[in-house]
Amino acid sequence: MAHEIESNDGLVLADCGAWHGLGLTVKGAPNPFAALRLAKLDWTVEESATLIGVNNPGEPNEFRVSTDTHKLLTRSDDHTVLGVVGKDYTPVQNEQLAELAYALRSSTDVGVEIETAGSIRGGKRVWFLIRSQSIEVGTRGDMVQPYLLLANGHDGGQALRAVPTNVRVVCANTYRAAMGQSKGTIAFRHTPGITERVDELARTINDWQHTVTKGLAFANSLAAKPMSSAAIKSLWVEVIERLDGKIPTDPQTGWEIRSKDRAVSGLAHMAQVFDREAQQFGATAWVAANAATNWIEHERSQYAVRTKDAGVRKYAAADGATADDVELVFDI
Structure with missing residues (x-):
């Protein structure tokens, strides 16, 4: 599930x-x-006083051991086990x-x-x-x-x-x-x-409310800043190169070819998102930055986060890497 x-x-x-x-x-x-x-x-959450284990249950050599260095956590309503933790938890x-x-x-x-x-x-x-x-x-x-x-x-x-x-x-x-x-x-x-x-x-x-207010002021400053096509492309290229390294201009190796293909695909993805959003919200730094974050979250995470779990890969919560990459966009 x-x-x-x-x-x-x-x-x-x-x-x-x-x-x-x-x-x-x-x-x-x-x-x-x-x-x-x-x-x-x-x-x-209910805490046990000690932790008891039964070894070889039902066998002639069955025995029990207990420890007070750990305890069992259970739910009060159905008594299912939540976890085993140290005594100081x-x-x-x-x-x-x-x-x-x-x-x-x-x-x-x-x-x-x-x-x-x-x-x-x-x-x-x-x-x-x-x-x-x-x-x-x-x-x-x-x-x-x-x-x-x-x-x-x-x-x-x-x-x-x-x-x-x-x-x-x-x-x-x-x-x-x-x-x-x-x-x-x-x-x-x-x-x-x-x-x-x-x-x-x-x-x-x-x-938190002060953080929201501060973030709104920053977002509004970006939304009020128009950007030329050249400046937007420069921003996107810098984002890609900061995250994935310099884009090869004359790829020779398999890695260089894949790197350039991913960069070209990334620029196309960002341009598509930007063109759609700019029609409604204008050609601003805010829209350009959000096009870059959209690429990071929906395309780049597919190859940048190493996991077989599609859900984890999509949201990159294994180590928070995608969230950090998104923050980088707004730091440039």
């Missing part, structure tokens, strides 16, 4: 359903505590995640709502996706929807994270996509004292 939503997972979505057809779609955005219930996240409960979302919602004077909330992998990963008001870049109706993803792991494999993103999280693939966007991410490990640091996180993520 590409979506990785199991039978004991839940999902709630505001207004619009997901591609996989799963989850509960509600009219309007629920508050965080309603989302907690609607997404079936109203369970807690401190869980952050789903309700605490809802409280974080509520703290942000109640501390701002602009609209902040729950877009989606849910879990995957049987509760090993949980999230709340907070949406702010849509913002317009430029003056021609180019709308951008900013989100803040609050994500947490219950198996010892993921820290508590707050991730600014433009990805609507509805499944495992989109979860990985959002998690791959590393810029501005805040992360806390599940070590003793994390509950106190959750309060710190609540204060810190309030800066």
Whole structure:
């Protein structure tokens, strides 16, 4: 299952359903505590005092061993196992995640709502996706929807994270996509004292709105900057060469031929996206940059990210490489 939503997972979505057809779609955005219930996240993580193993079960030499250096994490509702962790691992409960979302919602004077909330992998990963008001870049109706993803792991494999993103999280693939966007991410490990640091996180993520405002100002500056055809091509060539090396002018080897073919294909992809978008939003630096990021996300990731998983390759969340490449475009 590409979506990785199991039978004991839940999902709630505001207004619009997901591609996989799963989850509960509600009219309007629920508050965080309603989302907690609607997404079936109203369970807690329970910790065992020790970890016990049975060796050779049913055999004459059966024996048991126990250790207090590790513990078992289980769900309170159905007692399924979430993971085995060290004794110092401190869980952050789903309700605490809802409280974080509520703290942000109640501390701002602009609209902040729950877009989606849910879990995957049987509760090993949980999230709340907070949406702010849509913002317009430029003056021609180019709308951008900013989100803040609050994500947490219950198996010892993921820290508590707050991730600014433009990805609507509805499944495992989109979860990985959002998690791959590393810029501005805040992360806390599940070590003793994390509950106190959750309060710190609540204060810190309030800066998200300021980040959105700052990002809008930058985007508007690009949207107000017209670019000539020569300048646009120069930008795209620089993006390709910064990511993949100098484009061969007289390819001789197989590698050089493939490198040039990919560059030519990339320029054609960017030109096609740009021509389509420029008709509506103008021939600006914003549209040129977004044509480059479209190439990175939809074409270059097919060969730049080494994995057989098409979903991971598409979103490049294996190590966040695609997200970093997208950031490079706006740094040029």
